[in-house]
Amino acid sequence: MNRRTVLAIARKDIQATTANLQVWLPMLIVPLLLGIGVPVAMVLAFRFGAASISPEDAQVMLDWVDRLPVVELGTVWPTLNEMSQKLIYLSANYMLAPFFLIIPLMTASVISADSFAGEKERGTLETLLFAPVDMRSLFVGKVMASFVPAVAVSLVTFFLCGLTVNLAAWPLFHRVIFPQLNWLPLMLLVIPGVSLLAILINVFVSARVATFQAAYQISGVVVLPVLLLVVGQVTGVLVLNGWVAILVGLMVAVIDFMLLGKVMRHLNRNQLFESQVR
């Protein structure tokens, strides 16, 4: 594997993505909306509107706390006196996880679906394969080109989310309430792992189908929902528990490594050329 080649391919793909407004704008709007807009709106709604929630509805939400592992809320919960404080603390720390699963998966899918199918459609795959580029470097470069932006967008959004949520909730708490430690394994283990999984599947699909559109359809209709469903269910995103997230993260990492090894062994220039270049 050639480091210079890997970096060149990754950089080129990222340049090509950022050069196209139609591609990167949605990749920016969705994270802003899901990762900042929705959480802040939620906090503000509970801050100013907690009184108008019917006591029964509020109780349904609070009952749900009883199902959380005791350790999670043990020390914090008794210090929260007001209804609005309780609702904000709960929703910010335990209900946003699905959004932060969607953000990297979406970003990763848009870029990775384009990886080989896009090159083919624009007639550049031929030139690329005529170059002295080994297939492993090519593949790893392509994976990096999706992985780096996906994780970067997630982390930046997460940081901004934390900043805005705490700002919005400050008058009620006067301290940082989000994120709690339960977020660490999700952000540092599950999200990179699941992103890589989605990318590996997408790049593989992209190398086999005819057009970007086909690759994107498959990734959007098959890969994304399945991943969201399975990972979402297993981590119990609503009851985001640190230990479960660590376990899921490690499992996903193992699957990633197995898949990566398998794909790397089966890369074949001639097969790719004959199936993809007219």
Add this chain to the structure above:
Amino acid sequence: MTRKAFLELNRVAKGFGGKQVLTDLSFAVHRGEIVGFIGPNGSGKTTTIRLLNGVIDPDAGEISVGGYDPRLDGEAVRRMSGVLTESAGLYSNLTGRQNLRFFADLYGVDDLSRCDELLAEFGLAEAADSRVGTYSTGMKKRLGLAKALLHRPDVLFLDEPTNGLDPEGIRMVLGYIRQLNERDGTTVMICSHLLQQLEQVCHRYLFLQGGRVVEQGTLAELEARYFPTLTLEVETDLVLSDGQYCGIPAKQVGTGRIAFTLPSRDDVPHLLRRLTQEAAVYHAVPVRFDLETLYFKIREGAAHEQKNRAGHRP
């Protein structure tokens, strides 16, 4: 031939999805040659370039490029070869300079001033920071050629290098190919339909048809093979009486112009000596057959042969 060939194909066959593109392709190209690869659309020119670069494998036969088998040492072959594909295959959402930088990384070119040098050489210095999507066809072709030359390849494969170029562009590209060949001894293989342009640069020609080479040679060799007689066009006041002059077939081709058909070059001085004694001679030139005339003659012959072979089939 005693010299060892630089590119060599021996009885190569290749088909795609049941359609046979190359049936029995054999030819050799020597180091430092510029060879024109000529044939109708779909005759397998592009397939041959792909086989030579090891991006596809032949179904049968042997291939050697600079001593390497592209099937086994594809990477070594691709490091010493430069390819300009028909579509140029550049990234339209990157700038010209970004494109060259990217390929410099892939080809392991360390001297980045090489990119600027080539951009200037192909008249793209001003457009270097514009996106390739905004380039004209000719500019894309020139950038594609610059890309193919980045790593100073030993052998250059050019698929329709002048397609879509304006006359200045054509002159620039052809001049550069010739200069490159003379200066660095680069071996060049050019696929083209534009026969007149090939004539300006190629040392030798390969005619491809029906998946094999049906004819090859230098222009002089081909001329001698297909037009064994010589036509001499003379501007003179001689009056022809019966379509011949002293036993030499002759034909009036315009006012005061007569075309004589001679068995060989050696008969020219003899004819002129006699002619000048009897009439005024203002101008005399041998009619040269261009590549295009030869092309059709060769295609005709190959078609005949094919028909004959088909006829003999039991």
